[in-house]
Amino acid sequence: MQSREDKKRQTRKSLMDAALTLTGNGVNFSTISLREVAKNAGVVPTSFYRHFTDMEELGLNIVDDLGLILRKLMRAARQKNDYLDTLAQQSIEVYADFVCENMNYFYFMAQVRGGGTLVLRNAIRNEIKFIANELASDLRPISTFEKASDSDLALVSLLIVEAVFDTTIDLLDQIQTSPQQQQAYVENTLKKLRLIWLGASAWHSP
Amino acid sequence: MQSREDKKRQTRKSLMDAALTLTGNGVNFSTISLREVAKNAGVVPTSFYRHFTDMEELGLNIVDDLGLILRKLMRAARQKNDYLDTLAQQSIEVYADFVCENMNYFYFMAQVRGGGTLVLRNAIRNEIKFIANELASDLRPISTFEKASDSDLALVSLLIVEAVFDTTIDLLDQIQTSPQQQQAYVENTLKKLRLIWLGASAWHSP
DNA sequence: TAACTTAGTGAACACTTGTACACCAATTGA
DNA sequence: TCAATTGGTGTACAAGTGTTCACTAAGTTA
Known part of the structure; x- marks a missing residue:
């Protein structure tokens, strides 16, 4: 009942x-x-x-739902580790696994990120910023970012989140054609993050 | 007649x-x-x-057209300069200007990149890779990338192109609400590129 | 138990969609 | 000049669209 x-x-x-x-x-x-x-x-x-x-209102609820789940997931993934490189690797692996098991959500996101109504696009932008902010506050204590300004740290975080999120459609399409390619995506994205992080470390040393 | x-x-x-x-x-x-x-x-x-x-076939032709124009534009923008930082700045400014004057094209691209048919998505992916490859071959002679391997250079280029292209929808939406915000986008993106480039320079030095 | 509230129903509406088909008229090539 | 080619026309059709309205039936509350 x-x-x-x-x-x-x-x-x-x-x-x-x-x-x-x-x-x-x-x-x-x-x-x-x-x-x-x-x-x-x-x-x-x-x-x-x-x-x-509206269908738009339904879409907004989907964005909200996934945003909430995603923030929890990524925060949890990060809190396991504090050595930056393994932290990044584990985060991406956790993310990629989650994408694979919830593909429908991410096809939706990929579509709406650039092709939804303005309202929906803004909703997704806010989620991205939200996630980037949380990443920033988790990165703050790490020694690499000790001397970084808030705005610089925010920029690094945003770049990282965008580099992952905005290419998720590539991961999805790769999985569809050959599922074992997931690992290739993880490695590729990890390299990108290492590059960004390396740049961040060198940011304020002339 | x-x-x-x-x-x-x-x-x-x-x-x-x-x-x-x-x-x-x-x-x-x-x-x-x-x-x-x-x-x-x-x-x-x-x-x-x-x-x-089909509408899909029409879409493919749009992708082709813009891809061609864009490659020409960006190559030309790069060939004016060979000092990396001003090169990056000028490239982004040229790009942002072009986006503002051809907004329709880029709304189309932003929509189709993640939300078109698989065929259209792949077409755009290929254009992105194409542009990244051309960037790589232009970066190759620059001293910063002397010791970088081909695949590393390709990765850097891809990251750069994606960082610009995949956030173009943000530029478009910003312009619509307040046109003077174009410069803010340019500066923000430029910072991202500096970060990436800094990471690339440090890539093979332990 | 009785009155109220409300999630879900089913018919009806005016409108848009992709595509097939026969047709026209003008540029092309012999 | 005459026939062929072909870009554009107009009609027609079955199928799907969002939204309205009056309705039912079952859970909730008094």
């Missing part, structure tokens, strides 16, 4: 999952119709309005 | 321009209908098929 609220939450999740399944199947979020989402969620089209006013 | 081929080329361009105008107005390329493109191009829907089989 389930309460009325539980049932509502359930169909609400069904609607969001339906949208994610569709994006994961290669359908662009912007082209997904309210009706198709409703059908895949096992509900009649008009029911959609009981949960969201 | 114009030949038959010229007329065909002209409407072909009208169709592509119509699609670009729509993407520039915030409409996602995936949602743009063949009919709407035809209408905006001043042609009847069925005429579309005389030029493209």
